[in-house]
Amino acid sequence: IGAIPALINYNLREDPLAHCIKVANCKAIVCGKETQDAINDLTDNELTSLPTYVLNAAKEEIVLKDAVCLDSAFASAEKYTPPQLENVGFTDKMVYIYTSGTTGLPKAAVIKHSRASLAAIGMATMIGATSLDILYDPLPLYHTAGGIMGVGQTLVNGATVVIRRKFSVTHYWSDCLKYGCTVRIIVCHE
Numbered sequence: 001i002g003a004i005p006a007l008i009n010y011n012l013r014e015d016p017l018a019h020c021i022k023v024a025n026c027k028a029i030v031c032g033k034e035t036q037d038a039i040n041d042l043t044d045n046e047l048t049s050l051p052t053y054v055l056n057a058a059k060e061e062i063v064l065k066d067a068v069c070l071d072s073a074f075a076s077a078e079k080y081t082p083p084q085l086e087n088v089g090f091t092d093k094m095v096y097i098y099t100s101g102t103t104g105l106p107k108a109a110v111i112k113h114s115r116a117s118l119a120a121i122g123m124a125t126m127i128g129a130t131s132l133d134i135l136y137d138p139l140p141l142y143h144t145a146g147g148i149m150g151v152g153q154t155l156v157n158g159a160t161v162v163i164r165r166k167f168s169v170t171h172y173w174s175d176c177l178k179y180g181c182t183v184r185i186i187v188c189h190e
Contacts, residue, residue: 002084006096006108007142010035018044019105024096026050033057036064090114097144111148119144120152124159129183131158136181138164138172150185159183 006024008017010032017038021029028051031039040063042048053070054062062069094113098106129135135153139146141163153159162179164171176184 001082002088004093004095005030006098007147008098009100009106009140009142010038012101012106013038014041016101016105018042018047020098020108021047021050023108028053030055030070033061036062036067040064088113090117095147097142097147111144116148116152117156119148120156123149123185124153124157127183129153129157129159133157133159133182134180135159135161136164136172136176136179136184137161138167138175139185145185153183 004024006020006026008020012020021042022044029039029047030053032055036054036057039052052064052067053073054064054067055070057069057071059069059072090113092113093110094116095111096108097111098108100106123129133153135150137146137150139150141147141151151161151163154161162175162181164175168175175181
């Protein structure tokens, strides 16, 4: 649609969260109902005045002042192709993904459409994923592995991607069996 989302770690609070929103020059905030407290704790007037949309929440579950229920907005929105879509090119910015911030505040890495495409295509080539595969992706979508290389399989080859909200050792294999997963994406740390 021509918008460049900033994929922010939903565990961030206060200064690191405010920093991530500011450095991406965000024009709006989209959050899940479970992260409303973190948004509510922001004190910077510049950030608290941004339009805010809450996803996966009934209207009575929205606690942020003047926030819009995104589910209701989607349901009542007209279907059309945004005119700015024609101006989005292969080398344009697609998304901001942040470093973990272990040595200071998180830093925004610019991911262009070309880089995301090549990462997803590279992953598909390495694992041999096709449109017949069902990929299990329990990784956070605000990371490159989960959000670009995992979900990207849907875009580059039409594979089905099963997304789990949070990694669970207990449910990992039962989820894979339940959804008939043929490919899985994992990241190992030593």
